Structure formats: structure tokens, C-alpha cells
Amino acid sequence: MKKALIVWGGWDGHQPKEVAEIFQEVLTGEGFDVEMSNTLEAFADDEKLKGLDLIVPVWTMDKIDEKLVQNVSEAVQSGVGLAGCHGGMCDAFRDNVEWQFMTGGQWVAHPGNDGTDYKVNVKHSTSPLTEGIEDFDVCSEQYYLHVDPAIEVLATTRFPVADGPHALNKSVDMPVVWTKRWGVGRVYYNSLGHQANIIDMPVVKELMRRGFVWSAEGKSAAASGGQA
Template sequence: MSNGKKKALVVWGGWLGHQPEEVAGLYRGILEAEGFEVEVSDTLDAFADKEKLLSLDLIAPNWTMGQIDGGLVQNVLAAVQAGVGIAGTHGGMCDSFRTNVDWQFMTGGQWVAHPGNDGVEYVVNVKHSSSPLLDGIDDFVVKSEQYYMHVDPAVEVLATTRFPNPNVPGPHTTNKSVDMPVVWTKRWGAGRVFYCSLGHQANIIAMPQVTEIMRRGFLWAAEGKARADAAAAQGAGAYTGMSDSIV
């Protein structure tokens, strides 16, 4: 890139109840504060130019309950496999396209329920794991939708929440308690995938803890592109020794 900046693409749309435009604006602010050149688009056609996607460092999708042409998904998958990072929140990344299993396979999970709907108070428990990405962030309370998800067992779980919530009745409460992933990372080829299930609306993304989680996630995901490019230039093929350091 001529200006030396990392490039990010934010794509928003779908169900307007998630305030996708407002959340996209918060994404843009976080990224620009970190020196990214940011393009924001409100159309899935932003995924049509595969070569352009391959030139990015980061894709930040924020599209809920949509329908998408399979070819557009394959372009995104190819870009991430080549090293472009992808990071997002809530339904904007893991309830984007309910009928596209390829998207779900890449992102690492799919929303299936939020017992009690919006306004449920719950604790986000930060895990001590092999990743330092959330180091220094303490457990915190959120009042929002509590996402129950189907999750790829290959993900690295960085934060969880407990189900069932004692304040929320439902048929799921007769099962044993489970720690549901809230924040995770995974790999897709040479690319880095980061997800946080928080963010029903913009006020949740604007919480200091969530803003910091996403700042770190964006940086971590975007870092993978340079590492993958460097490994390819050295003839090393797909880079597999990527650390979880925050740039």
C-alpha cells in the first residue's frame, strides 16, 4: 500500500433492529483510531471483487439475517484463507446468513437462541487461556441479549457466560449448566477469525470493555495478513505459528 496503512472493509446491513449502520460507525471509529484506512459499505456487492478482498488486511462484517449469493461467500472465504482477517460481533457475524453453512464453518458459530430476549442481565466471564488477547480485562456485567450458540469445538474460547440464567425460565433450564462461549478466535487457512457475541445494539459495543475487546480483536485479526504475506514471500507456505500478541 502506498500510504502504509492497513486496509479494512466494514459491510453493514440486514435486520435494522441491530442498528447495523450505527455499529458500523463504531467499528470505523475504532479502526481509524488505530491508523486503518476504512471503507464502509451497505451492500453485499462489496464482496464481489475477489482481488480487492485479497488486498485487505481486515473484513468486519455486520449483516444480520440476510441472504447471500454463494459466490460472494466463496470470495470472502478465499480472502480469509489467504490471510485476510475477519472480525465481528453478535448477529452481525454469526447470524448473518442462516442458510449458508460455509459462512458458519468459517466464522465458528451460529446463533440459535437468546432466552429472555433483550434486557437480560448476565456476567461475561473472561477466561485464562493460552491466548493473552483479553489479559487485564475483568469479568463484567451486561444487560442485553444473552446469546446461546452452536459453536465449532475447534475455537479458542476467550470469554463465556453461564446458561441457564437463574432469572430466565425456559425448557433449556432442565439441562445441566453450561459455559457458553462469548468471545473466541479460530483460524481459517492463513487467516485469523475473531468473534464476540455481545453487541445487540450500538450502546453495547460502546461499553468500554466491549470497545476494548473489539479493538484488540480487530488488531489481532488484521495482523495475520502481514504474517501470511511474509511467510509466502519466504516460500514457507501457509503460516501456522502466529502468536496471539496484540499490535
Template sequence: MKKNALIVWGGWDGHEPEQIAQIFKGILEEENFNVEVSDSLDSYADPEKLKSLDLIVPHWTMGEIQKKYVLNISEAVMSGVGIAGCHGGMCDSFRNNVDWQFMTGGNWVAHPGNDGVQYMVNIKHSTSPLLEGLSDFKVVSEQYYLHFDPAVEVLATTRFPVVDGPHAANKAVDMPVVWTKRWGQGNVFYSSLGHKANIVSMSEVSLIMRRGFLWAAEGKQRAESLAVAANARSYTGMGDSQ
């Protein structure tokens, strides 16, 4: 059975949201998803529709969103719907909404040196198999400095500082590039790579996103299995009490 995904793109044009949305659509269709692509935040208005999905892919930068829309998304993810995205399209979407930041796991605060910085993405050994087989690789793009949730599982990092700036007066730090977390029954996946479509099209980056989409979409089935098991236990318990 095909899974259902919703991609919502918009916000700052500098992140090439429409082009990246089409790349994501192609990846998901290759993985046998039914994909709806929208350029309106009103796509988040129907909570029941959102809960019927397997995956939400936001790609909206520096926008403003109604609080009820974020609540609708949050409740869908809590029920098992996955959410997965990249760069400013997910973790610089709505700077004034802390509920969004809490759910997604972090928020952009700086990219020292702006675009064109060459830096390393270092793959971490962790309990997650998501990045198995990938080696460290170089990127020439924006290097994202993020404020992030300590609950996330970090799958890849990059080391700061690469360029000079006030942050360089501190010791070197390893900043998350790829992470996962849970939100209720739902899986949350994020990669800070993806300033423009050419970065998303890199073989390493597109593979990371493909695996992230698939992993995030697994939460719905897990939630449904848990619900079936809970109902079975409840039924058995009723029988024992008679």
C-alpha cells in the same frame, strides 16, 4: 504503512447496523486503518480486492448472500485477510449458508429472555493475550446461545441458564462469548456482545472489539512472511541441487 479494512453493514435494522458500523470505523481509524464502509453485499463481489485487504468486518444480520460472495470472502481469509465481528452481525448473518458458519466458527440459535437479561461475561485464562487485564463484567442485553465449532479458542464465556425455559432442564453450561480461530492463513475473531450500539460502546466491549480487530488483521503479515520464507527455502534448495 496503514492497513486496509472493509466494513459491510445491513440486514435487520434492530441491530442498529449503521450506527455500529460507524463505531467500528472510529475504532479502526484510531488504529491508523484506511476504512471503507459499505451497505451492499456486492462489496464482496471482487475476490482480488478482498485479498488486498487486511481486515473484513461484517455486520449484517438475517440476510441472504450469493454463494460466490462467501467463497470470495473465504478465499481472502484463507490467504491471510482477517475477519472480525460481533453478535448477529457476524454469527447470525446468513442462516442458510453453512460455509459462512463454518468459517466464522458458530451460529446463533437462541437468546432466552430476549433483550434486557442481566448476565455475567467471564474472562477465561487461555494461551491468548487478547483479553489480558480485563475482569469479569455484567451486561444487560441479549444472552446469546450459540452452536459453535469445537476448534475455536474460547476467551470469554457466560453461564446458562439465567432465565427459565426448556433449556433450563439441562445442567448449567458455559457458553462462549468471545472466541478466535484460524481459517487457512487468516485470523477469525468473534464476540457475541453487541445487540445495539449502546452495548458496543461499553468500555469493556469496545476494548474487546479493538483488540480483536488488531489481532485479526495480523494474519496478512504472517502469511506474507511465511510466503517469503518458503520462497527463500525454495531458492536455497535449487542452489543446492546444481
């Protein structure tokens, strides 16, 4: 049985407990043994982390000890999957650049704030993570992120939609869903999920389910000598 650790906390406005509970339900449904923790000290045992198949951070706008980030980083480099969403993964620790390097991006703005209507454009490629999923509309925060050019982009959204100092720049397609590698570990991110009702949308929940499973499979793939 695959093992997953969900660590939730930080800013309450993102409903971390409620989002973590949805993720727990999804992972349990996929046969994972899921541990839930509401303390960053869950990252303190480096050997325990390396024994997992998946780490799911649901933690926004906080500070973290460098050693804890190092433990997560080394676990992922060894093959443990890392998957999360919205500010719970890519606005977790604004002053920690290793976390941002590992996850592939960092939130910088959401012009229009919550309640912005926008479209998510799904990119169809060889990745099974978006197979059969069509473009869809969302009313939520539209995340503008600084992103790693090494990521594989699976979905985007077009800026500008809301007005702001960015609006006179040319239109840009901002990544919404992506994957990347960290060592032999698989990393998955989805910028949707301002609150639990967005994660509970069937299409968003399905994208997260696929991302969790794909990330967790990286460990066994790497161990067997297959592509991480």
C-alpha cells in the same frame, strides 16, 4: 497503512449503521484506511478482498449469493482477517453453512430476550486479547450458539439464566468471545452487541479493538512465515 472493509446492513433492529460507525471510529484510531459499504456487492471483487487486511461484517438475518461467500472465504484463507460481533457476523446468513463454518458458530436462541442480566467470564490464557480484562456484567441479549469445537474460547457466559426449554439441562458455559483460523486467516468473534450502546461499553469496545488488530495482523504474520 492497513486496509479494512466494513459491510453493514440486514435487520435494522441491530442498528447496523450505528455499530459500523463505532467500528469505523475504532479502526481509524488504530491507523486503518477504512472503507464502509451498505451492500453485499462489496464482496463481489475477489481480488480486492484479498488486498485487504481485515473484513468486518455487520449484517444480520439475510440471504447471500454463494459466490460472495466464496470470495470472502478465499480472502480469509489467504490471510485476510475476519472480525465481528453478535448477529452481524454469527447470525448473518442462516442458510449458508460455509459462512457458519468459517465464522465458528451460529446463533440459535437468546432466552430472556433483550434486558437479560448476565455475567461474562473472561478466560485468561496465553492470548493477549483478554490480558488485564476482568469478568463483567451485561444487560442485553444472552446468545446461545451452536459452535465449532475447534474455536479458542476467550470468554464465556453461564446458562441457564432465563427460563426456557433448555433450563432443565445441566449448566453450560457458552462461548462469548472466540478466535479460530480459516486457512492462514485469523477469525475473531464476540457475541455481545445487540445494539450500539452495548458495543460502546468501554470493555466491549476494547475487546473489539483488540480483536480487529489481532485479526488484521494475521496476513503479515503468515507472509513472513510466522504463526497465523
